Amino acid sequence: MSLRKFKFDKRIVLSFWIILIALIIAAPTLLPVFRLNLLGRYLSLSIVALGVDLIWGYTGLLSLGQGIFFALGGYCAAMYLQITSSSEFPNNIPEFFALYGVEKLPFFWEPFKSPIFTFFAIWIIPALVAGLIGFLVFRNRIKGVYFSILTQASLLVFFNFFNGQQKLINGTNGLKTDVTQLFGQMVGSESMQRIFFWITAILVIAAWFFAKWVVRGRFGNILIGIRDDEPRVRFTGYNPVIFKTIVFSIAGALAGISGALYTVQSGIVSPQFMTVPFSIEMVIWVAVGGRGTLLGAILGAVFINYAKSLVSEALPASWMFIQGGLFILVVTALPEGVLGWIQGDGPRNLLQRFGLKRTIETYPSLEVNNKEGNNE
Amino acid sequence: MNNKDLLNLIDITVSFEGFLALNKLNLNLKKGELRAVIGPNGAGKTTFLDVITGKVKPTKGEVIFKGKSLVGRKEHKIARLGVGRKFQSPRIFENLTVKENLEISVSTPKSPLNLINKCIKDEQLNEIERLMKIVNLAQKVDSKAGSLSHGQKQWLEIAMLVGQKPDLMLVDEPVAGLTDEETDLTADLLKSLSGENTVVVIDHDMEFIRRLESTVSVLNQGTILCEGTMETIQKDQKVIDVYLGRPEE
Numbered sequence: 001m002s003l004r005k006f007k008f009d010k011r012i013v014l015s016f017w018i019i020l021i022a023l024i025i026a027a028p029t030l031l032p033v034f035r036l037n038l039l040g041r042y043l044s045l046s047i048v049a050l051g052v053d054l055i056w057g058y059t060g061l062l063s064l065g066q067g068i069f070f071a072l073g074g075y076c077a078a079m080y081l082q083i084t085s086s087s088e089f090p091n092n093i094p095e096f097f098a099l100y101g102v103e104k105l106p107f108f109w110e111p112f113k114s115p116i117f118t119f120f121a122i123w124i125i126p127a128l129v130a131g132l133i134g135f136l137v138f139r140n141r142i143k144g145v146y147f148s149i150l151t152q153a154s155l156l157v158f159f160n161f162f163n164g165q166q167k168l169i170n171g172t173n174g175l176k177t178d179v180t181q182l183f184g185q186m187v188g189s190e191s192m193q194r195i196f197f198w199i200t201a202i203l204v205i206a207a208w209f210f211a212k213w214v215v216r217g218r219f220g221n222i223l224i225g226i227r228d229d230e231p232r233v234r235f236t237g238y239n240p241v242i243f244k245t246i247v248f249s250i251a252g253a254l255a256g257i258s259g260a261l262y263t264v265q266s267g268i269v270s271p272q273f274m275t276v277p278f279s280i281e282m283v284i285w286v287a288v289g290g291r292g293t294l295l296g297a298i299l300g301a302v303f304i305n306y307a308k309s310l311v312s313e314a315l316p317a318s319w320m321f322i323q324g325g326l327f328i329l330v331v332t333a334l335p336e337g338v339l340g341w342i343q344g345d346g347p348r349n350l351l352q353r354f355g356l357k358r359t360i361e362t363y364p365s366l367e368v369n370n371k372e373g374n375n376e
Numbered sequence: 377m378n379n380k381d382l383l384n385l386i387d388i389t390v391s392f393e394g395f396l397a398l399n400k401l402n403l404n405l406k407k408g409e410l411r412a413v414i415g416p417n418g419a420g421k422t423t424f425l426d427v428i429t430g431k432v433k434p435t436k437g438e439v440i441f442k443g444k445s446l447v448g449r450k451e452h453k454i455a456r457l458g459v460g461r462k463f464q465s466p467r468i469f470e471n472l473t474v475k476e477n478l479e480i481s482v483s484t485p486k487s488p489l490n491l492i493n494k495c496i497k498d499e500q501l502n503e504i505e506r507l508m509k510i511v512n513l514a515q516k517v518d519s520k521a522g523s524l525s526h527g528q529k530q531w532l533e534i535a536m537l538v539g540q541k542p543d544l545m546l547v548d549e550p551v552a553g554l555t556d557e558e559t560d561l562t563a564d565l566l567k568s569l570s571g572e573n574t575v576v577v578i579d580h581d582m583e584f585i586r587r588l589e590s591t592v593s594v595l596n597q598g599t600i601l602c603e604g605t606m607e608t609i610q611k612d613q614k615v616i617d618v619y620l621g622r623p624e625e
Contacts, residue, residue, distance in 0.1 A: 213492075214492070217491070217492075217495075218476075218479055218480065218483055218491040218492075218496065219488060219491040219492040221469070221472050221476045221479065221480055222480065222488075224469065224471055224472060225469045225472070225480060228469055228470065228471055229467055229469065231431070231451070231467075232467045232468075232469070233480075234450075234451040234452045234455070235429060235451055235452075235455055235461050236452075236455060236480060236481055236486075236536070236540060237452050237456045237486045237540065238452055238480075238486045239450070239452045239486075240452075242487075242488055243488055246488055
């Protein structure tokens, strides 16, 4: 396993950042609106992928239910937009309520009239829900595949609930945001979408730094310790339940932010965000990009989704096969993902295999097998 | 039981679906004592450690440590009270470096907020340096623990145990898979730790136990068969029958 090694030259790092920032500023003029919007969406998905990497890549918790928190963030944003744009509709409530004969705004919509409340709700509500689910599961020492099954089951519960509540949140139709108004502008308009793109790009970078801050130093080492040998962490005096709950909440918050950004750029939030395949896809992005690398999660989310849209345009219906094949390839040939493979000397080994470049094994690596003959 | 005792195990019984892993086990440890526990396979040596560290809840009986009952407490709480444990096969964090492993063990308080917010204290860094010198790993500071040899892993885990500053150290088979030389060094290390710390060593390497020059408790079928110096227990007929075998003529 090669986690956190790989030191870049300072100049390379600097030029990387300059190019990145230049690209972000220039993107709206370089790309057609349609492509820009797609890129913005995929960048927002990379934030949820960062959360998956924190809980799975570092802490070893394979959650198949991140869609819950993603959708919650999306719903929070959409409820605010719907309610602030409902002044011309009957009873001053969002239009869809009239379809089901609802005349009074359901109570839980009330706080979403406030932009400040919404701003916090987008990440705090998913974090709290994740913290609660996480705490109950972790306290009972449910681990491994049981944890994965439980998160998927929770996802289905949330999906069915949201899907069935027409009178509360428009059920299966979801909440549209593209025709709503934000600060006097149409959310779906070109100028708004450009702003959302920039906000997303900034937040992806911020989320990346935040995630790096979480995993750096001793806190991150405990997470890795929990992943590799949880009982040992306990016997050293740490309470893994607290650490896991915290990191699961962080991933929930990131998923919420991601969901809100995705919603405003795709124009709708619906229970489709909570389908089983979508949450599994999030895991695939991280697996392909490289677990425990953070950057791999971002690259995985953006590139796989971009590939998905390009492939779907050219050969409709073939994407599922490609995605499945990609996953099988990663599991069998690149268990550490593409970035993990590159960091772990993968390219050099591949060149060697074709006889292109030979390097002599370094001497210290011989020591690994030392003294192991007589144990246990 | 008296006030000088650090640990009292009183009538500990552990039953795994009817099988008695421990059967009315009684054991008292004084502060600063070095104690060796030996016994044939399946005698309940590891279960005995599991009970003290909270991994297994005794079916009956009481564990008193520093005047407090440990029964029903969670593992991490027991560890924070001052019980440290070294496992049979080295349990270190292989994906972390030697230094990071030791950081995990010496850091206090062990709360998430402290770990994420603050840098490690200088005195803790000094402690890490001291520990690495004791176990001869100073040159391996930034190596992945997984790349160490078996003996070095054993020592790293002992260093982690010492770094926790426990009042009671439970050491399960510290010399399994070590060379003779390493075994001798480990024995000396454990002897030097007792006095200030209370140490319980579990092993069945008789030469190693003899080197510890400590009181020996013989465990058999979940209960203490005999206690005393190495010489006494080697002459005890019961011990000879179940464990040591007849002395060579």
